[in-house]
Amino acid sequence: MTFERPQEIAVRPEVDDEQNPIRIQGLVSRFGDTVVHDGLNLTVKRGEILGVVGGSGSGKSVLLNSIIGLKVPDGGTVKLFGHDMLTANRRRWSSVERRWGVLFQQGALFSNLTVRENVAAPLLEHTELPRREIEELADLKIALSGLPARAADLKPAELSGGMRKRAGLARALALDPELLFLDEPTAGLDPIGAAAFDDLLKDLSDSLDLTVFMITHDLDTLYAITDRVAVIADKTVVAVAPVRELEHSDHPWIKEYFLGPRGRAAAGMAGSAQTTPTRTS
Numbered sequence: 001m002t003f004e005r006p007q008e009i010a011v012r013p014e015v016d017d018e019q020n021p022i023r024i025q026g027l028v029s030r031f032g033d034t035v036v037h038d039g040l041n042l043t044v045k046r047g048e049i050l051g052v053v054g055g056s057g058s059g060k061s062v063l064l065n066s067i068i069g070l071k072v073p074d075g076g077t078v079k080l081f082g083h084d085m086l087t088a089n090r091r092r093w094s095s096v097e098r099r100w101g102v103l104f105q106q107g108a109l110f111s112n113l114t115v116r117e118n119v120a121a122p123l124l125e126h127t128e129l130p131r132r133e134i135e136e137l138a139d140l141k142i143a144l145s146g147l148p149a150r151a152a153d154l155k156p157a158e159l160s161g162g163m164r165k166r167a168g169l170a171r172a173l174a175l176d177p178e179l180l181f182l183d184e185p186t187a188g189l190d191p192i193g194a195a196a197f198d199d200l201l202k203d204l205s206d207s208l209d210l211t212v213f214m215i216t217h218d219l220d221t222l223y224a225i226t227d228r229v230a231v232i233a234d235k236t237v238v239a240v241a242p243v244r245e246l247e248h249s250d251h252p253w254i255k256e257y258f259l260g261p262r263g264r265a266a267a268g269m270a271g272s273a274q275t276t277p278t279r280t281s
């Protein structure tokens with residue numbers, strides 16, 4: 001008689017945690033009678049850029065919120081760097097929270113603060129560094145995010161949409177995170193701005209060894225920079241694979257998404273224009 005040893009036991013926890021900064025098992029999410037996730041599993045590998053796609057209302061944002069603690073799961077476990085965030089005490093929570101950064105869709109910047117003050121905010125909250133050093137670090141992140149130095153003294157309302165995204169990114173990077181969460185980072189950007197933002201994300205992810213969890217509707221982004229794509233449908237993750245493999249899926253939503261006119265255009269562009277990205281939107 002043979003039996004399969006469950007993977008959980010076969011892998012030493014510390015090695016597993018190092019290689020898989022996000023591990024979600026059996027996630028259940030509900031709002032009243034509405035079940036959004038029902039037994040969702042997802043593992044994100046260290047250093048990868050994972051795209052997360054799904055139809056409108058499929059539960060992408062709820063998934064992000066469940067990972068970063070903005071929604072308490074109704075079942076299952078969410079582990080970040082091996083820590084079960086549901087049972088983590090405040091101290092543990094804070095130490096893990098320092099290891100991630102989030103760029104929300106609208107940037108979520110404080111409108112009454114300058115860009116420098118916005119980027120400095122997490123450093124003020126989580127470190128004891130002197131103010132001057134914090135400001136220098138903030139300026140460094142602002143430059144890293146591709147903003148001109150003069151942007152540091154501007155308020156969010158004085159920035160273009162693309163600049164606001166970059167300012168949000170600078171803030172997300174303030175604490176040198178290992179894990180970066182992005183909610184539709186290229187939404188609202190023109191095609192050239194979106195391609196430039198993709199390039200920036202790819203460069204940062206490579207140079208800073210970031211693991212990236214990115215919700216996106218942008219097919220060009222999926223083809224340009226993701227290592228794998230997780231598809232949410234039917235209240236769960238129905239597939240996780242490199243985008244080119246998903247093109248061969250039999251799942252109806254995946255087929256329609258990747259093999260519809262926009263999907264084919266993005267795939268064609270990615271295949272034919274590796275060096276001169278042209279976007280479909």
Ligand SMILES: Nc1ncnc2c1ncn2[C@@H]1O[C@H](COP(=O)(O)OP(=O)(O)OP(=O)(O)O)[C@@H](O)[C@H]1O
Binds near residue numbers: 031054060062
């Ligand atoms: N705070 C809330 N209260 C009640 N229902 C909610 C709440 N937040 C989300 N939902 C519901 O959960 C479901 C999933 O929403 P979610 O925002 O995660 O979708 P999404 O995949 O991110 O969609 P989109 O691509 O349109 O942004 C939807 O049916 C939504 O109405």
